[in-house]
Amino acid sequence: MxxxxxxxxxxxxxxxxxxxxxHRLMLRAGLVRQTSAGIYAWLPAGWRVLQKIAQIVREEQDAAGAQEILMPTIQPAELWRQSGRYDAYGPEMLRIVDRHDREMLYGPTNEEMITEIFRQSVRSYRELPxxxxxxxxxxxxxxxxxxxxxRGREFLMKDAYSFAIDYPSAVLEYRKMMLAYMRTFQRMGLKAIPMQAEAGPIGGNLSHEFIIVAPTGESQVYYDAAFERIDPASGDFSFDSPADLNRFFSLLTTPYAATDEKHDPALWRNVAEKREGRxxxxxxIFYFGTKYSEPMGLVVAGPDGRPVHPFMGSYGIGVSRLVGAIIEASHDEAGIIWPESVAPWKAVLLNLKMGDARCDALCEEVYAGLGAEALYDDREERAGVKFADADLLGHPWQIIVGPRGAAAGTVELKRRATGERAELSVADALARIG
RNA sequence: CGGGGCGUAGCUCAGCCUGGUAGAGCACAGCGUUUGGGACGCUGGGGCCGGAGGUUCGAAUCCUCUCGCCCCGACCA
Incomplete structure (x- = not known):
């Protein structure tokens, strides 16, 4: 581009x-613009990041055996009356009336809707989980x-809903999601820690929050340093092996980790390597059993032919929130430092002297070699402006082409994260970026 | 929802107390000089001073109402 x-x-x-x-950097780098309190428009660079994050989430959900669908944003109030949540949810729910005076709402979550969809079509335990x-x-x-x-009002979220015929099978679904989540966050360059959590308005009794430690976090957290050494990608954990899933679950839930609501000073005293922060x-992720299947009448035939309310769980990832969280975890005074997997562009090409025949030609050559994941700064701007914007946008790689190097046929390659620079031939620079 | 603050140019803000023809820097356009870390000079364009009502000869400025946004707290993916 x-x-x-x-x-x-x-x-x-x-x-x-x-x-x-x-927030500051997302506005300054031109990722988003606010349109109302807590509501944002995503501009090209921000939209690219959002889509990359969504794609990683998608790939890991698929790998865990989940299937992607798309439910509407607008839901009928009637569904929420069936679960009893229409009145329970309170003013956080945006309620709408259509032209026929039917009560609708802009969905804050989709348990009722997925339960309704499932209810229409699933009849037998053989179709579960x-x-x-x-x-x-x-x-x-x-x-x-x-x-x-x-902490916007409108936000992009991945939410998954599992259905199982019994408790042990439901727990396996829960553990699959835990593994998928740890891999998802790791791919974005984040160290996430699962912490025991309150189930909140979703309901249920088994629940973990995935927490990124950063100074601007909203809650105080306490955890064992053992988490810093866990690598979810290693260890050959398979989604198809209950033994692997159980082993992974115990690896991640044995060391102490809690947000301040669940913090237990008595247990905390015994933690050898204490870490705390925001x-x-x-x-x-939540397991909530039959909280929705029962009131909403979702029933399948069990192995013995008798009706069973499936055991459900739901699993959320704040996709748009992750954009902010990643920046919180990875920035400096000059701007964002994107992990390569979610950067809007993998590399930026800086032409320091537009109009200079050698610089222009060299840039075109490099640009052609970089492909679609590159941004070419071909603006008629001074070098300083281009450097500042490149650091602000946080591209993992900067390829700097100026008259000095162009005469010798070389370019300068700068790594945003470390500031390392090297004078290289075009071929070497392209090879280094990979 | 309680408490506090702010709405003046695209952005950051001054002007308001003490009413008298709307400003600065940056950004933008043109010209010239510059040219490897957010250049400089000259010229120029750009404002219903958030909105409505009121007081006054006269309101960005004073009064009332309203809308929006931000911060602290309580609440939350």
Whole structure:
């Protein structure tokens, strides 16, 4: 993509409303623009990041055996009356009336809807277990939205819903999601820690929050340093092996980890390597049994022919929140430092002297070699502006082409994360980026 | 929802107390000089001073109401 023809409106000054680093940087780097309190439009660079995060989530959900669907944002109130949550949910739910005076709502979550869909079509235990997910916009009318996309009212969320014929089978679904989540966050360069959590309005009694430790987190968290050494990708854990899933689960739930609501000073005293700090919740998984299947009349025939209410769980990942969380975990004074897996562009090409025949030619050569994952800064701007924007946007790699090197046929390759620089031939630079 | 604050140019803000023809820096357009870390000079364009009502000869400024946004707290993916 050529920056001269792109809509990437960067800001030199910090917008007054942004308090924390990720919010400030998302506005300054031209990722998003606020349209109302807690509601954001995603601009090209931000949208690319959001889609990359969603894609990683999707791949890991698929790997865990979940199937992608897409449910609507607008739901009938009637469904929520069946579960009893229409009145229980309170003013956080955005309620709408259509032209026929039918009560509707903008979905804050989808347990009722998926239960209804499942109820229409599933009759036998032979069809279980199943796990269905979608990646869809949600709306929760927060009293006080803040921190940009980290605590917006409208947000993109992956939510999955599992159905099982009995408790042991339901627990396996839960553990699959735990493994999938740990791999998902790891691929985004994040160290997530599952912590015991309150089930909240979703309901249920088995629940973990996935927490990223960062100074701007919303809650105080306590955990054992053992978590810093766990690598979910290693150890050959298979989704198909109950033994693996159970082993993984105990590996992740044995060391102490708790948010302040669940913190137990008595247990904490026995933790050898204590770590505490602030945490950002990026995912939450729940097991809640028959909380919805029973009131909503979801029934399948069990092996003995008798009716059974399936045992359910739900599993959320805050996709849009992750954009903010990743930035909170990875930035410096100059700007964002994207992990390669979610960067809007893998590399930026800086032409320091537009109009110089050698620079222009060399840049075209490099640009052609980089492919679609590159942004070419071909604006008529001074070098300093390009450097500043490149650091702000946080591209993992910067390829700097100036008159000095161009004369010798070399380019400068800079790694954003470390600041390392090297003078290389075009071929070597391209090879290094990979 | 309680408490506090702010709405003036695209952005960051001054002006308001003490009413008298709307400002600065950055950004934008043109010209010139510059040119490897957010250049400099000159010229220019851009405002229903959030909105409505009121007081006054006269309101960005004073009063009332309203809408929006931000911060602290309580609440939450």
């Amino acid at each position: 050529r920056l001269s023809r792109s809509f990437v409106p960067t800001l030199k000054e910090t917008p007054a409303e942004a308090q924390i680093a990720s 199943q796990n269905l997910y979608h990646i869809q916009w949600k709306f929760r009318d927060e009293v006080r939205p803040r921190f940009g996309v980290m 945490g950002i919740e990026v995912g939450h």
